[in-house]
Amino acid sequence: MEDNIFCQWSVFRSLLAILQWWGFNVTVIIMNKWIFQKLDFKFPLTVSCIHFICSSVGAYLVIKVLKMKPLIVVDPEDRWRRIFPMSFIFCINIVLGNVSLRYIPVSFMQTIKSFTPATTVILQWLVWRKYFDWRIWASLIPIVGGILLTSITELSFDMAGFCAALFGCLATSTKTILAESLLHGFKFDSINTVYYMAPFATMILAVPALLLEGSGVLYWLHTTTSLESSLIIIFSSGVLAFCLNFSIFYVIHSTTAVTFNVAGNLKVAVAVTCSWLIFRNPISMMNAIGCGITLVGCTFYGYVRHMLSQQAPPGTPRTPRTPRRIELLPLVNDKNDKLDDKV
Numbered sequence: 001m002e003d004n005i006f007c008q009w010s011v012f013r014s015l016l017a018i019l020q021w022w023g024f025n026v027t028v029i030i031m032n033k034w035i036f037q038k039l040d041f042k043f044p045l046t047v048s049c050i051h052f053i054c055s056s057v058g059a060y061l062v063i064k065v066l067k068m069k070p071l072i073v074v075d076p077e078d079r080w081r082r083i084f085p086m087s088f089i090f091c092i093n094i095v096l097g098n099v100s101l102r103y104i105p106v107s108f109m110q111t112i113k114s115f116t117p118a119t120t121v122i123l124q125w126l127v128w129r130k131y132f133d134w135r136i137w138a139s140l141i142p143i144v145g146g147i148l149l150t151s152i153t154e155l156s157f158d159m160a161g162f163c164a165a166l167f168g169c170l171a172t173s174t175k176t177i178l179a180e181s182l183l184h185g186f187k188f189d190s191i192n193t194v195y196y197m198a199p200f201a202t203m204i205l206a207v208p209a210l211l212l213e214g215s216g217v218l219y220w221l222h223t224t225t226s227l228e229s230s231l232i233i234i235f236s237s238g239v240l241a242f243c244l245n246f247s248i249f250y251v252i253h254s255t256t257a258v259t260f261n262v263a264g265n266l267k268v269a270v271a272v273t274c275s276w277l278i279f280r281n282p283i284s285m286m287n288a289i290g291c292g293i294t295l296v297g298c299t300f301y302g303y304v305r306h307m308l309s310q311q312a313p314p315g316t317p318r319t320p321r322t323p324r325r326i327e328l329l330p331l332v333n334d335k336n337d338k339l340d341d342k343v
Contacts, residue, residue: 017254018263024244026271031237036102044098045209052202054238059195072192087200089175096168103161106275111291112165120173139304142297149290155282265295
């Protein structure tokens with residue numbers, strides 16, 4: 001009886017974690033698109049900077065004031081030598097995501113972001129000379145095919161937004177790969193990650209945002225109507241972006257790797273549907289089919305990764321495998337492949 005109750009509670013907890021993750025993630029994406037399109041606040045660097053500031057303050061409150069999470073202490077030298085380069089990639093990743101949202105619909109942007117598994121595998125193969133099981137390569141075929149079909153049939157295609165989203169995938173993959181070496185030995189959770197990286201990202205982004213968008217922001221402040229409500233929406237998106245990080249931490253510890261992968265792909269479908277209902281961007285039948293193929297491919301990729309990891313004996317990772325080299329202990333597992341939604 002007790003086991004049955006515990007099992008039911010675990011299922012309920014996992015479902016609750018997934019739903020709140022979906023809620024924060026989709027809300028942040030929709031709010032950012034609303035800011036760019038409806039509020040006419042077309043300043044992605046400034047929006048990203050506001051998100052980093054809110055996340056820095058939120059992480060400080062959670063760790064230092066509320067003491068909800070213990071602080072993982074990092075030496076000042078390691079902060080600059082290891083965390084700062086990660087923060088730079090982290091910053092580029094978020095900025096490119098917001099730039100793509102300015103120019104292309106949420107549905108197209110989310111579909112392109114699903115290309116991240118493919119860019120991760122290709123980068124590891126080309127740059128780090130890691131070798132993968134043939135089933136990993138086979139699982140990338142529907143992802144690549146779906147992206148190509150979606151891009152060709154996208155009715156609101158914009159080259160600037162497409163390139164920003166595509167390079168955002170590369171930045172996400174680079175961040176994931178570099179975490180294995182730069183953060184080796186530091187078992188960061190998402191809150192400690194934000195605690196250390198968000199202030200660096202704010203510092204990196206503040207000067208470019210002021211130089212490139214400062215005058216435009218001042219003009220917007222003087223000319224926009226209903227300024228107070230607009231500012232509330234903009235800063236609320238930053239607060240929700242921090243809550244998204246917290247929800248990611250919760251869902252990772254409440255679900256399995258396979259559940260997390262499937263839930264992540266369903267989240268994309270939810271975001272695409274909500275975006276279409278709100279913004280009514282045109283979507284052709286072939287475009288929707290391409291998006292569906294991509295999501296099915298991502299789910300298949302996650303299943304293959306999980307299956308190969310279960311087959312490998314302990315201590316001998318098979319996916320990826322690197323012959324004639326000492327394999328670094330991974331700091332990011334299959335679940336963390338989806339942590340590109342941070343901030």
